[in-house]
Amino acid sequence: MDFYLKTHNAPRNRLSFSAPVKLFHWITVLLLIIQFTIGWLMPDVHKDTKPIGLISLHVSIGSLIVLVVLIRLAWRLTHPTPPEPSALPPLLQAVARATHWLLYALLVAFPLMGWANASSRGWQVSLFGLVPLPPLSPTGSVLGHEMGDMHQVFAWVLLVAVGLHISAALFHHFIIKDDTLRRMLPRRR
Numbered sequence: 391m392d393f394y395l396k397t398h399n400a401p402r403n404r405l406s407f408s409a410p411v412k413l414f415h416w417i418t419v420l421l422l423i424i425q426f427t428i429g430w431l432m433p434d435v436h437k438d439t440k441p442i443g444l445i446s447l448h449v450s451i452g453s454l455i456v457l458v459v460l461i462r463l464a465w466r467l468t469h470p471t472p473p474e475p476s477a478l479p480p481l482l483q484a485v486a487r488a489t490h491w492l493l494y495a496l497l498v499a500f501p502l503m504g505w506a507n508a509s510s511r512g513w514q515v516s517l518f519g520l521v522p523l524p525p526l527s528p529t530g531s532v533l534g535h536e537m538g539d540m541h542q543v544f545a546w547v548l549l550v551a552v553g554l555h556i557s558a559a560l561f562h563h564f565i566i567k568d569d570t571l572r573r574m575l576p577r578r579r
């Protein structure tokens with residue numbers, strides 16, 4: 391357990407994520423909570439279902455999530471990240487990094503599956519009816535239809551990955567007692 395307790399002597403602000411990274415992280419969390427709730431509350435989607443009401447909201451918020459995640463990824467890839475707050479063994483560090491990249495991959499691929507499905511149903515995908523977005527598959531496409539099934543399955547894959555991620559964050563905070571969670575939280579004055 392020694393390595394758990396060995397923390398960097400670096401000042402807190404050098405270890406903390408930057409404000410935009412924190413903002414993107416927590417906006418994504420908020421949008422995902424809203425989106426999962428709508429996904430499960432909205433009426434079942436059948437062959438002739440029209441994209442109205444909660445379904446239309448689901449499509450718009452889903453498209454917004456794609457946009458936010460792409461901006462977030464672009465920022466992440468062009469800015470340095472702070473060093474790890476605790477001296478975890480290299481294997482655990484690699485697992486943490488791999489989980490984060492898996493989350494990014496799911497955050498991009500998973501909504502695109504829903505989008506391809508919406509396009510195959512002939513729906514015009516747009517951001518709140520204001521910004522029309524291009525179709526990702528032709529109307530009636532079999533692949534687009536299958537993407538709808540994948541979208542339902544991957545909802546659970548994303549939830550399990552997020553569950554592991556949250557458990558790890560809480561483990562760091564309450565068991566290892568390092569700054570991992572604090573560095574993703576708003577800075578206290």
Ligand code: HEM
Pocket residue numbers: 422425426429430434435448449450451452453455456497500501502503504505506507508515538539541542545
């Ligand atoms: C990260 C963003 C998204 C989340 C968390 C999400 C979540 C969900 C959930 C939980 C369901 C219900 C699955 C079930 O009934 O078991 C669903 C269904 C659906 N979503 Fe999404 N979704 C997202 C993005 C999108 C986007 C961007 C679109 C379209 C532009 C979309 C279109 C659909 C459609 C068409 C269905 C019905 C699929 C079917 O029943 O065949 N979703 N989504």
Ligand code: HEM
Pocket residue numbers: 415418419422466471486490491493494497552555556559560570571572573574
């Ligand atoms: C809704 C789902 C969530 C998703 C999709 C998500 C996604 C991510 C991703 C992709 C990163 C990597 C950041 C980077 O290095 O670029 C990250 C970091 C982090 N997340 Fe989340 N997160 C979620 C929820 C949460 C929650 C609820 C907590 C707190 C309990 C949390 C705590 C953290 C912490 C502490 C880090 C920084 C880890 C480190 O220092 O390496 N996340 N998250």
